[in-house]
Amino acid sequence: MRSRAGSRPAQQRAHHDRLLRRMDWSPALRPAGRPLDAIIVPASRRAATLTGLIDLAAACGTTLVVLASHDCSADDVAGLVASRPGSGRVVVARLPRHIPGLSTSAETFRALSNHRSSNLSQKRNIGLLLARHLGWDKIMFLDDDIIGITPGHVTRVAHHLDRNRFAGLRTVKFPDNSVVCHANRLTGRPQGIFVSGAGLGVNTSGDSALEVFPDIYNEDWFAFAGEAQRAGVAHVGDVGQLEFNPFEDPGRAASEEFGDLLAEGLFSLFNDVGSLHQAGEGYWEAFIGERHRLIEDVMNRLSDDTHQAIQAWKALHDATRQLASITAADCVTFLETWQEDRTRFGDRSRKAARQRLGLADAFAALGVERWREARFGVAGPPVMPGVTCR
Numbered sequence: 001m002r003s004r005a006g007s008r009p010a011q012q013r014a015h016h017d018r019l020l021r022r023m024d025w026s027p028a029l030r031p032a033g034r035p036l037d038a039i040i041v042p043a044s045r046r047a048a049t050l051t052g053l054i055d056l057a058a059a060c061g062t063t064l065v066v067l068a069s070h071d072c073s074a075d076d077v078a079g080l081v082a083s084r085p086g087s088g089r090v091v092v093a094r095l096p097r098h099i100p101g102l103s104t105s106a107e108t109f110r111a112l113s114n115h116r117s118s119n120l121s122q123k124r125n126i127g128l129l130l131a132r133h134l135g136w137d138k139i140m141f142l143d144d145d146i147i148g149i150t151p152g153h154v155t156r157v158a159h160h161l162d163r164n165r166f167a168g169l170r171t172v173k174f175p176d177n178s179v180v181c182h183a184n185r186l187t188g189r190p191q192g193i194f195v196s197g198a199g200l201g202v203n204t205s206g207d208s209a210l211e212v213f214p215d216i217y218n219e220d221w222f223a224f225a226g227e228a229q230r231a232g233v234a235h236v237g238d239v240g241q242l243e244f245n246p247f248e249d250p251g252r253a254a255s256e257e258f259g260d261l262l263a264e265g266l267f268s269l270f271n272d273v274g275s276l277h278q279a280g281e282g283y284w285e286a287f288i289g290e291r292h293r294l295i296e297d298v299m300n301r302l303s304d305d306t307h308q309a310i311q312a313w314k315a316l317h318d319a320t321r322q323l324a325s326i327t328a329a330d331c332v333t334f335l336e337t338w339q340e341d342r343t344r345f346g347d348r349s350r351k352a353a354r355q356r357l358g359l360a361d362a363f364a365a366l367g368v369e370r371w372r373e374a375r376f377g378v379a380g381p382p383v384m385p386g387v388t389c390r
Contacts (some may be wrong), residue, residue: 010286012294015192016267017120021232023160023167028151031159036201037136038063039154041121043144047076049242052149058155065091065130067123072144078374086376092329093363093371095119095126101344104214109258112330113216114322116255121213124197124223125345126366128210132352133362137205138379143198148173148240157201164234165203165211168195173240178217178260179253180295180319182246183312187301194267195235196220205299207353209346214338217259221267222338229270229292247311251370254322261291261323262331279301279335284328295320 039057042065043050044085052068057064068074070343074094081090102121110116124141131139138161140154153169162169170176175185177193185191197213197220204210211226224233246252265287269279299316302309355365363371 004362008264010283010290011251011268012264012266012287012290013192014190014192015273016193016271017226018271018357019228019232019267020195020235022114023156023234023236025156025237029156029159031155033159033260034137036060036062036138036140036154036158036161037134038065038131038139039142040067040124040127041142042120042127043068043072043077044070045144046071047073047080049144050077051080052147053144054081054084054090055086056142056149056151056154057090058084058088060151061088063089063091063153065093065127067093069095069119069123074370074372075247078372079379080090081374081376082379085377088376090374090376091359091371092374093368095123097343097369101125102212102215102341103344104216104341105335106337106379109216109334109337112258112334114251114254114257116217118215118217120197121219123257124213124307126368128202128204128213129349129352129366130362131202131204132210132355133355133365134359135356137203138201140201141197141199143241145242146149146171146198146239147242149199153199153237153239159201160234160236161201161203164227166195166227167201167234167236168224169199170195170200170235171241172238174243176241177246178256179246179312179315180256180260180298183298183302183316184294185299185311186308189298189301194221195224195233197223198241199223199239201236206351209342212338212341214261214332214341214347217256218263219259221263225266225270225276228267229275245308245311247308247315248313251317253315253319257319257322258326258330258334261288261326262334264291264332264345276335279332281328281332284331288323288326288328288331291323292320295323297315 074092077092157167181191209222213223227233302313
């Protein structure tokens with residue numbers, strides 16, 4: 001993978017629409033095939049933010065799995081379910097601090113991401129393996145800040161998973177972008193939005209290798225990179241997310257920069273009908289230079305003295321400092337490590353498909369000890385430390 005990229009241009013694109021396939025959104029669509037087996041929510045916010053998604057799962061008659069950490073209390077989620085009407089199955093699990101397994105979680109790469117601390121990729125990978133152990137064919141990841149999603153969206157995702165490995169939603173209100181892309185939009189320049197793991201259906205049927213979500217910002221782009229390159233990712237609708245100030249957290253832009261650089265670089269290469277083997281050091285040297293110029297240009301355009309523009313300028317300044325610490329060799333090394341993770345996770349996902357387990361044994365195999373089933377309208381026992389609760 002260390003070969004040079006030849007004469008292929010290295011340029012960050014305003015959008016990657018060429019790598020999407022817009023599927024049928026018509027209300028008259030008659031869904032074919034089986035419905036979703038489960039909605040899986042990697043939750044980190046307080047339980048109250050999950051009310052809409054709990055009601056959505058109940059309306060769809062779909063199993064809801066909440067993988068909780070940080071500010072999300074599994075007991076609070078179970079209590080919220082107990083206060084709502086419904087009849088579906090809800091499983092709440094409290095994740096341990098760390099489940100080893102990804103080489104992309106190495107300290108070297110964490111440093112390149114400004115010591116970013118996130119277990120989102122871990123939750124998504126656990127969701128995939130759980131689906132395989134339980135024999136689920138179709139799952140949907142929904143982030144805990146997604147709003148405006150309807151049973152119609154869920155039905156559409158399930159329908160298009162019959163013929164696609166992924167079926168995704170774009171988050172357009174509030175736009176799902178990195179800090180750099182939010183700042184680019186703030187200057188009035190065009191800025192696209194791609195589908196994301198925030199609302200992503202995955203076909204987990206059969207026993208073929210599943211794609212890993214590596215431990216990096218934009219982990220979802222890496223997971224469906226092959227699909228984007230081959231045929232385009234199925235785009236089946238648009239939703240919204242809770243609004244926030246992307247420039248408020250001073251470390252956010254720096255922690256995103258390595259993953260944003262790599263994802264934008266790869267997808268720009270795919271836009272030009274390039275392939276992964278062309279992403280050698282020569283390509284990344286050129287793309288890092290283009291990334292520097294893009295951010296500096298956006299900073300120069302943030303000329304007014306509004307509070308938001310000042311915050312955005314400071315955030316981009318942090319991004320440039322982080323970018324200066326990243327080399328072309330770092331990019332190539334990460335991509336090679338990602339390929340190793342893909343192979344290992346793919347093997348594990350095939351093994352899980354052959355090892356069908358019940359819920360308790362599946363969680364035990366995945367290193368998740370604290371979990372329980374919650375029932376609509378029924379209070380239950382708390383999730384106790386070190387105890388498997390059913």
